[in-house]
Amino acid sequence: MDKKVAVLGGGNGAFAMASDLALQGFEIRMWSKYPDEFREIKKTHMIKVSGPLIQGEAKISVVTDRIEEAIRGADLICSPIPAFTQTSVAESLLPHIEDGQVIFLSPGTFGSYLMSKRLREMGCRKDIAIGETGTLPFLTRKMSPVESRIVVRACNLPTGVFPARKTEEAIEKIRAVFPSVHPVEDALSGALMNAGPVIHPPLIVLNTGPIENPAPYDIHNEGTTPGIRKIISLLDEERIAVREAFGYKPNHYPLEDYYDETRPNEWMYPRISKKLLMESRLWYEKIDYKHRYATEDIACGLAFLNSAADYIGAAIPVARSLLCLAGGGAGVDFMKTGRTLQSVGLSHLPIEELRERLREGF
Amino acid sequence: MDKKVAVLGGGNGAFAMASDLALQGFEIRMWSKYPDEFREIKKTHMIKVSGPLIQGEAKISVVTDRIEEAIRGADLICSPIPAFTQTSVAESLLPHIEDGQVIFLSPGTFGSYLMSKRLREMGCRKDIAIGETGTLPFLTRKMSPVESRIVVRACNLPTGVFPARKTEEAIEKIRAVFPSVHPVEDALSGALMNAGPVIHPPLIVLNTGPIENPAPYDIHNEGTTPGIRKIISLLDEERIAVREAFGYKPNHYPLEDYYDETRPNEWMYPRISKKLLMESRLWYEKIDYKHRYATEDIACGLAFLNSAADYIGAAIPVARSLLCLAGGGAGVDFMKTGRTLQSVGLSHLPIEELRERLREGF
CATH class of the missing domain: 3.40.50.720 (NAD(P)-binding Rossmann-like Domain)
Structure with missing residues (x-):
C-alpha cells in the first residue's frame, strides 16, 4: 500500500x-x-x-x-x-x-x-x-x-x-x-539551521527603497548585490557562532555553500539552484512587511536568532542591527512581539534544563 | 571696499x-x-x-x-x-x-x-x-x-x-x-546639528541594492520611501536625544521640518527645497562607499554621533544599527576607523572639563 x-x-x-x-x-x-x-x-x-x-x-x-x-x-x-x-x-x-x-x-x-x-x-x-x-x-x-x-x-x-x-x-x-x-x-539545532532568517532580512532591509517602489524588483536577483552578500555572510557567521556557542556540531550549512557553487560542500539545495532561481524570473513579486519574508523570517526567525544569542551570550551585531531597522520600518519591536526564547517560555531555564527539555519533551 | x-x-x-x-x-x-x-x-x-x-x-x-x-x-x-x-x-x-x-x-x-x-x-x-x-x-x-x-x-x-x-x-x-x-x-552643539549623518546613512544602507546596480537611481527621490523616512525620523530623534542629553536647547532643527513642509518651523533650507531638489533630477549619481555620503557622513558624522551618545549615555539603537551595517558593507569598523570623541582625544574628559575645553579652547 x-x-x-x-x-x-x-x-x-x-x-x-x-x-x-x-x-x-x-x-x-x-x-x-x-x-x-x-x-x-x-x-x-x-x-x-x-x-x-x-x-x-x-x-x-x-x-x-x-x-x-x-x-x-x-x-x-x-x-x-x-x-x-x-x-x-x-x-x-x-x-x-x-x-x-x-x-x-x-x-x-x-x-x-x-x-x-x-x-x-x-x-x-x-x-x-x-x-x-x-x-x-x-x-x-x-x-x-x-x-x-x-x-x-x-x-x-x-x-x-x-x-x-x-x-x-x-x-x-x-x-x-x-x-x-x-x-x-x-x-534548537534544527531551528538554528533555518536559512530564511539569514537570507531574507538583509534582502528586505537593504532593499527597502526598491521594494517600496512600484517597479518590478527581485531581491534574489538584482537585489543580491556584493554589499548585501557581505551582510548576509556576516549574519550567517553570527548564526553559526550561536550554534557553536550552544555546542552544536558542523555541518552548519554555511550559506556560502549556496552562494558560491565552487565550494566543496553542497548546501541544502544542489549547486545548480542559484542559477535556476535567477533564470526562472519567478521571484519578481511585491514584497512588504506583510510578506512571509518579514512576518515569518524577521518576526519569528530573526527575533528567535537574537534571543538565542542573548540566552547563550553570543555577540550578533548584524542580526541585532537588521532586527532594529526592520522593526523601525515596521513600527514594532520584534524582540517584544516576535518569537523568542522568552515568548516560548524557555529563557529562564539554565542550559542543562533547556537541553533536558529538548531531549525529553514534556 | x-x-x-x-x-x-x-x-x-x-x-x-x-x-x-x-x-x-x-x-x-x-x-x-x-x-x-x-x-x-x-x-x-x-x-x-x-x-x-x-x-x-x-x-x-x-x-x-x-x-x-x-x-x-x-x-x-x-x-x-x-x-x-x-x-x-x-x-x-x-x-x-x-x-x-x-x-x-x-x-x-x-x-x-x-x-x-x-x-x-x-x-x-x-x-x-x-x-x-x-x-x-x-x-x-x-x-x-x-x-x-x-x-x-x-x-x-x-x-x-x-x-x-x-x-x-x-x-x-x-x-x-x-x-x-x-x-x-x-x-559640539554645531556638530550635532549636522543633517548629513542623519539623512545619508539610511538612504545608503537601505538602498544598498539599487545603488549597487547599474540603473540610474536617486536616493533622495525614489530612494526616500515611507519605510526609509521612518528610519530617518527615528535616527533624527536619536540625534535630538543626544543633544538634549548634553543639555543643548531647541531649536534642534528636526528633519521633519524639512520633509514635511506643512509644519510651522522652517528647517535650514526653505520650505520649497524638497520639491526643487526632486524636480531638478540632479541627484541621479553613482553612489558607493567611496562617495562623500559614506566617507564623510558615515565614517565621520555617524561614527561621531555614536561616540557622542556613548559618552553621554544616550541610547541610539538605530544609529548603531546603521553604522554596523554600513561597516559590514564597507568591510570596516567605523567606531575604530572613523571620527569619534575617542579619536579626537576628548572621550576621557569629564563633562565639566569637556565643556570648559569647548568654551575656552586650547
Whole structure:
C-alpha cells in the first residue's frame, strides 16, 4: 500500500510538496483551513507541475478543509507553511492527532517546540514527534490555483526533532518520504539551521527603497548585490557562532555553500539552484512587511536568532542591527512581539534544563 | 571696499558658494590643492550660475593652488569641503593664517575642534575662531568645470564656534557673509546639528541594492520611501536625544521640518527645497562607499554621533544599527576607523572639563 502523506496548507510550499510527492507515488491528502485555496483542485484533484526538474499531472487523493480527513492514518504529516501559523495548526490538529504520528516542519523556526507546547497545554497526551528542518524542500512558486512550478528540490535537509529522544524513529519516518533528511542534535539545532532568517532580512532591509517602489524588483536577483552578500555572510557567521556557542556540531550549512557553487560542500539545495532561481524570473513579486519574508523570517526567525544569542551570550551585531531597522520600518519591536526564547517560555531555564527539555519533551 | 572671502575646495559646495557670493558683490578667492579642479576657471575667472534661484556669470577674483593667495587679509575663510579633508586643510593653513581670522565649516562634523587641535599641535598660536554649521548652505551640483547649478539656498544656519568664548565676534563675521547664520551653544552643539549623518546613512544602507546596480537611481527621490523616512525620523530623534542629553536647547532643527513642509518651523533650507531638489533630477549619481555620503557622513558624522551618545549615555539603537551595517558593507569598523570623541582625544574628559575645553579652547 502506498504511504499516506498529509500536506497542510495551500500556498507555494504545499502545492509543490503535494504534487512532487504525488508524482513519486505517495497518496496525498491536502488540507487548508482556507477553502478558497483549493477551489479549483477540489473539482479536479489534479495539480499541474512544471519546471526544469519534473513535469506532469499530479493526482491529489484528498482535498479538504477538514483536517481529520487529511491526517487520519497518515504516515507523515507535512506542514510547509509559515511559522506564524504553527500555533493555529496545532489547535486544529489537537482532536485528531494519533499516537506515533510524526509532523515535519519545513522550515520550523523552533515551531516543533511551540506546537508541542501548545498541544500539551490543551491537554494532548499523544506520543508524537515533530521534526523541523532549515528550509522548504523546494524552490517553487504556485503559478495559479492549479499549477506548481518547481525549480529546485533540496538535496540536504538537516532536521532536529522534538523531543530529541525520539529522533531515530521520527527521522526514519520523515526519510521514507524525504530521503535527503538527516538528523541534527535537537529542535534548537534544527531551528538554528533555518536559512530564511539569514537570507531574507538583509534582502528586505537593504532593499527597502526598491521594494517600496512600484517597479518590478527581485531581491534574489538584482537585489543580491556584493554589499548585501557581505551582510548576509556576516549574519550567517553570527548564526553559526550561536550554534557553536550552544555546542552544536558542523555541518552548519554555511550559506556560502549556496552562494558560491565552487565550494566543496553542497548546501541544502544542489549547486545548480542559484542559477535556476535567477533564470526562472519567478521571484519578481511585491514584497512588504506583510510578506512571509518579514512576518515569518524577521518576526519569528530573526527575533528567535537574537534571543538565542542573548540566552547563550553570543555577540550578533548584524542580526541585532537588521532586527532594529526592520522593526523601525515596521513600527514594532520584534524582540517584544516576535518569537523568542522568552515568548516560548524557555529563557529562564539554565542550559542543562533547556537541553533536558529538548531531549525529553514534556 | 568689498569684503574678501576665501573659498576652499573645488567641488559642488565650493563652486556654488564662490559664485553665489561673487554675484552678491563679495571679492572671492578660490583655492584648491587639486589644480585640475580649476583648469577651466583658471583661464576665465568666471563661473556660470544656473538654477531656479539665480543665474549669471560670477567673477572669481583669485583662482589659485597657493592657499596664502586666497586667505591673505580675508574677512572670512569658508571651507565647504568634506570633513575628511579638514586635518589636511589645517596643515595647509598653518603658515598663513592670521590673527583674528575666522573659518566657517559648512558643515563641520566637529571639524572646528579637530582643525583647532591640529593647528595647535603644529605650534600655531594665532587668535582664530572656527564656526561650524549643520549643512552646506546650498543644494547644488557642479555641472561642469565652469558651471554651478544652485537649486536651494539655506535660510537657517545654526552655527557653533570653537572656542565658544569667541562666539559673538565669529558669528558677526560669518553673518556678514551668510545672513542666515545664528549661534548655538558651542562646537559640539554645531556638530550635532549636522543633517548629513542623519539623512545619508539610511538612504545608503537601505538602498544598498539599487545603488549597487547599474540603473540610474536617486536616493533622495525614489530612494526616500515611507519605510526609509521612518528610519530617518527615528535616527533624527536619536540625534535630538543626544543633544538634549548634553543639555543643548531647541531649536534642534528636526528633519521633519524639512520633509514635511506643512509644519510651522522652517528647517535650514526653505520650505520649497524638497520639491526643487526632486524636480531638478540632479541627484541621479553613482553612489558607493567611496562617495562623500559614506566617507564623510558615515565614517565621520555617524561614527561621531555614536561616540557622542556613548559618552553621554544616550541610547541610539538605530544609529548603531546603521553604522554596523554600513561597516559590514564597507568591510570596516567605523567606531575604530572613523571620527569619534575617542579619536579626537576628548572621550576621557569629564563633562565639566569637556565643556570648559569647548568654551575656552586650547
